[in-house]
Amino acid sequence: MIGKADSGHGLPGHVHEATPDGVSWYQTNKGRLVLVTGACLAIAWTASLLWPAAAHWLFVAACLIGVVPVARRAFAAASAGMPFTIEMLMTIAATGALFIGAAEEAALVVFLFAVGEVLEGVAADRARASIRALGDLVPKTAIIEENGATRQVDAAALAIGQILLVRPGDRIAADGEITDGVSGIDESPVTGESVPKTKGVGEPVFAGSVNREAALRVRVSKAAEDNTIARIIRLVEEAQEARAPTERFIDRFSRIYMPAIVGLALLVAFLPPLAFGGEWSVWIYRALALLLIGCPCALVISVPAAIAASLSTGARQGLLMKGGVVIEAAAKTGIVAFDKTGTLTAGRPRVTEILAFGQSEHDVVAWAAAVETGSSHPLAMAIIDRAKADAIPVRAASQATAIAGQGVTGVLDGVAIFVGAPRHAVKRARFDDQANAAVERLEAEGKTVAAVIANGSLAGLIALRDEPREDAAAGVAELKELGVRSVMLTGDNARTGAAIAGALGMACKAELMPDDKVAAIKSLASEAPVMMVGDGINDAPALAAAGVGIAMGSGTDVALETADGAVLKSRVRDVAAMIRLARATMSNIRVNIAIALGLKAVFLVTSVFGYTGLWVAILADTGATVIVTANALRLLRFKAGQA
Numbered sequence: 001m002i003g004k005a006d007s008g009h010g011l012p013g014h015v016h017e018a019t020p021d022g023v024s025w026y027q028t029n030k031g032r033l034v035l036v037t038g039a040c041l042a043i044a045w046t047a048s049l050l051w052p053a054a055a056h057w058l059f060v061a062a063c064l065i066g067v068v069p070v071a072r073r074a075f076a077a078a079s080a081g082m083p084f085t086i087e088m089l090m091t092i093a094a095t096g097a098l099f100i101g102a103a104e105e106a107a108l109v110v111f112l113f114a115v116g117e118v119l120e121g122v123a124a125d126r127a128r129a130s131i132r133a134l135g136d137l138v139p140k141t142a143i144i145e146e147n148g149a150t151r152q153v154d155a156a157a158l159a160i161g162q163i164l165l166v167r168p169g170d171r172i173a174a175d176g177e178i179t180d181g182v183s184g185i186d187e188s189p190v191t192g193e194s195v196p197k198t199k200g201v202g203e204p205v206f207a208g209s210v211n212r213e214a215a216l217r218v219r220v221s222k223a224a225e226d227n228t229i230a231r232i233i234r235l236v237e238e239a240q241e242a243r244a245p246t247e248r249f250i251d252r253f254s255r256i257y258m259p260a261i262v263g264l265a266l267l268v269a270f271l272p273p274l275a276f277g278g279e280w281s282v283w284i285y286r287a288l289a290l291l292l293i294g295c296p297c298a299l300v301i302s303v304p305a306a307i308a309a310s311l312s313t314g315a316r317q318g319l320l321m322k323g324g325v326v327i328e329a330a331a332k333t334g335i336v337a338f339d340k341t342g343t344l345t346a347g348r349p350r351v352t353e354i355l356a357f358g359q360s361e362h363d364v365v366a367w368a369a370a371v372e373t374g375s376s377h378p379l380a381m382a383i384i385d386r387a388k389a390d391a392i393p394v395r396a397a398s399q400a401t402a403i404a405g406q407g408v409t410g411v412l413d414g415v416a417i418f419v420g421a422p423r424h425a426v427k428r429a430r431f432d433d434q435a436n437a438a439v440e441r442l443e444a445e446g447k448t449v450a451a452v453i454a455n456g457s458l459a460g461l462i463a464l465r466d467e468p469r470e471d472a473a474a475g476v477a478e479l480k481e482l483g484v485r486s487v488m489l490t491g492d493n494a495r496t497g498a499a500i501a502g503a504l505g506m507a508c509k510a511e512l513m514p515d516d517k518v519a520a521i522k523s524l525a526s527e528a529p530v531m532m533v534g535d536g537i538n539d540a541p542a543l544a545a546a547g548v549g550i551a552m553g554s555g556t557d558v559a560l561e562t563a564d565g566a567v568l569k570s571r572v573r574d575v576a577a578m579i580r581l582a583r584a585t586m587s588n589i590r591v592n593i594a595i596a597l598g599l600k601a602v603f604l605v606t607s608v609f610g611y612t613g614l615w616v617a618i619l620a621d622t623g624a625t626v627i628v629t630a631n632a633l634r635l636l637r638f639k640a641g642q643a
């Protein structure tokens, strides 16, 4: 909401337009107003020493110069149906002060109000600039190779298929695939991951990452606006627009609060003089101070400033959240449900054992690999890789069909083959005691067993193991420290699931068919707010069912669009980091609201009883805004990860 023209919270004007790049505060209209009113004040003060009679009129002039632009905005809003604006409060207070003869204070009020606006603008711009800085990471130009010659082109105009020449030290200008060369690539701008990765021919690279070592040729695979970094920036910018429930509360609050303040001011102005003969000028003066105290700008700025700072900090650390709503929900997380394959584990299972029953090991692997050509499951790739490694030719089975959550079937050389989970395989072939014992033992070791059935009898067992990510146990432990429970959701069998989950120190719900995951999330949600973490691609329904759905993955393979947020570094610990950042943001907001309301409450009382006057009132208002914004900007330096 910062930087947008007012979007209906009834408090226009105090919300800041983005300052264009390269424009300093004093070059903006509001900045010039500060300089002009400041100069008038200085002249008037000097004059008051030399020629007191003229000083009064100089203060009046200073006040009028300052109040006219504010009054114009106030009346524009009023004629648009929003009479209770911050500008209106300010206009009434300043002109009122002029009428009761407090010209010096009226001028000071107008000046400090202008200063406050400029300070807010500077702070809001800082939060925004740190998001925009992400975009500056993509170079403006690129060198392409065409018909054997090279030329420099505009990076925004790069077309898919063009070949980029990337020298060592260059930033890569587009998402693409390496066609020539091997080099260490620093992807920290895109994923927040600071350790460079060595990449070679055929591997993807992302716009904004830095080529560290050797020259590369890269084939452009995405148009400029579809680059991963462009998508991330767009997402963070859109996220800024999404309004948190707390923010909506403040809007509603302000809508009642502003008229209430005006009513109270009228009461203070008229009641004492009419009821018990108070001095008119005294009570009008106090009422005007009350109007200034009533200005809710600190309250209005507190939430969006904190959210903008938090989104930007998160983005730089590879933690994306789509707006204040997500931050607020993430902060409340009581249970994190993790998908197993590809989230808690690396998603690259390896074959560890092959047991053959009455067949050769060779045939077991050959049959299994043949039907697995019809599946895109990670287990399928592992089995095919094993066949290749053992120099067993992989032929494609006919009629190969994947059965979701169970396995695959197909026919090779007239042999009908099934490869899949033993609990489904037992319906297709008899398992003797020896086979059952082997399955039990392997699963208890955290391995997934694929039973291979040929023409209705068990031909063999293939055990596979998908190692947990290096930081999975640490991530689960960090979550526990935050008071958050972790649960693993998996389609794998209960024994394997329990073995892996147990080693990581978390609970497990296993043997879930794809639809069951949604039901599992819903039942967890009845216990505590759930965050679901998955790869975002085949578990979109589960991500959607959870209070917060977070996709985990690096660069292009993460489905940013389907989730509420993403952990770009593929680290389990970053899930804890995200919750920490969300909680820090919410407590920052709570502190800000307390500061804003607390200061107002104190000065409300002192103004009504006449202990403090107009200029203290406006100073408290501006001061509260500055304190609140400065506090929000502290989030820009928040380190979400634990050392």
Ligand SMILES: Nc1ncnc2c1ncn2[C@@H]1O[C@H](COP(=O)(O)OP(=O)(O)OP(=O)(O)O)[C@@H](O)[C@H]1O
Binding pocket: 339, 340, 341, 372, 375, 376, 377, 379, 380, 402, 403, 404, 405, 406, 407, 408, 419, 420, 421, 422, 448, 449, 450, 489, 490, 491, 492, 493, 512, 513, 514
């Ligand atoms: N192509 C396949 N080859 C062998 N077994 C398979 C295949 N597809 C599915 N299975 C079996 O079915 C089970 C359930 O599969 P599903 O894809 O639902 O879950 P998963 O990938 O193992 O686990 P997760 O839910 O954690 O991603 C697997 O654990 C495996 O035993």
Ligand SMILES: [Zn+2]
Binding pocket: 086, 295, 296, 297, 298, 621, 622
């Ligand atoms: Zn204010």
